[in-house]
Amino acid sequence: MRADGSDRDSEGVTTRGITVLAGGLTETVEITRAADRAGFDGAWSGEFLNRSAVVSVAAMAAATERIGVGTAIAYAVGRSxxxxxxDARFLDELSGGRLTLGLGTGTRGMMIGWHGVTDPDGPASRMEELLPLLRRLWRLHEGPVRHEGRFYTCDITPTADIQPPVRPEIPIYTAGVNARMIEVAGRVSDGLICHPTLTDRYLEETARPAIERGAAKTGRGAADVRLKGVIITSIHDDPDVARREAAAQIAFYVAPKAYGPVMEASGFGDEAAAIQAAFRAKDHDAMVAAVSDRMLDEMAAAGTLDEVRDRVALLEKRYDHAALYSPSFTMAAERVTENTFAIIEAFRR
Known part of the structure; x- marks a missing residue:
């Protein structure tokens, strides 16, 4: 992601970003400023039980002038x-047109328990209804917006002069793991936010075909859908420490039962079953131990500085934009911060 909303640079090289999902607002701003000074193309922040993507990205945008900023992800549910x-209109104005709006729904349990969604069925259909509606609302200065759909109803007539947004089209990326949700990107979004556990096999056998199916259904070209990857990255003088940190993060993501079929399709069904069994037993050490070396190397860059540089160079070729991301599961906050700044320094342009 570049400040102009594009991904690969003029020579077709993958652009590089940093993802911040741990720490407070002060650390988020400091990391974004450091990434900006280091020549990174993008900085991303998500949300969770104790984190707002919208507020984080507002602070990131206000503190910088060049680097692209994006939500990865903001929850598309729980907000009208x-x-x-x-929110997106003002974030784009605050950043001077540097925003990429990354959206996701979370799991079914999150939709119900966290966001009070009463109709959690059809999350992909929900996204396919939402994105065109957002684009219409960004053109509210042109006239009323009326919509009656399965998930959303709008009947809005402007009662005062409404200025057009900074950009008529803010890039929207959608997150997807299963094939149907990935298809959403092909149908209606500008890019796919790939899960950190994505593998080459899953990309070629599941993700790309799903994007192509989605694009064909709406008359688009699959090449118009950009791929934003998240690469779990851990740098340490002791490669065993770095690999354990990365393995812990992979285990955290694979622990939900819903990821079993995804891991099976990637060739890691046995590892996923062992991780999920250890998770049910609340045995973190066993979860980490169940991540095989092959699984780790497919999903992360971990080791010494030189090892990580070489691994990132291989993994980022999958994507148009690669966001490097420090693991945090079972790690001390100080170590997460240290590793994040080490990543920024390692990939300074």
Missing amino acids: PLVLAN
Whole structure:
């Protein structure tokens, strides 16, 4: 992601970003400023039980002038289309047109328990209804927006002069893991936010075909859908420490039962079953131990500085934009911060 919203640079080289999902707002801003000074193309922040993507990205945008900023992800549920459209409008204005809006729904349990969604069925259909509606709301200055759908209803007539947004089209990326949700990117979004556990096999056998199916259904070209990857990255003088940190993060992501079929399709069904069994037993050490070396190397860059540089160079070729990301599961906050700044320094342009 570049400040102009593009991904690969003028020579077709993958652009590089940093992802911040741990720490407070102060650390998030400091990391983004450091990434900006180091020549990174993008900085991303997500949300969770104790984190707001919208507020984080607002602070990141206000503290910088060049680097692209993006939500990865903001929850598309729990906010009305108008609220979400206006959040994005103001983030794009605050950043001077540097925003990429990354959206996801979370799991079914998160939709119900965290966001109070009463109709959690059809999350992919929900996204396919939401994105065109957001784009219409960004053109509210042109006239009323009326919509009656399965998930959303809008009947909005402007009652005062509404200025057009900074950009008529803010790039929207959608997150997807299973084939149907990945297909959403092909149908209606500008890019796919790939899960950190994505592998070459899953990309070629599942993700790319799903994007192509989605694009064909709406008359688009699959090449118009950009790939934003997240690369778990851990740098340490002791490669065993770095690999354990990365393995812990992989185990954290694979622990939900819903990821079993995804891991099976990637050739890691046995590892996933062992991780999930250890998770149910609340045995973190066993979860980490169940991550095989082959699995780790497919999903992360971990080791000494030189080892990580070489591994990132291989993994980022999958994507148009690669966001490097420090693991945090079972790690001390100080170590997460240290590793994040080490990543930025290692890939300074």
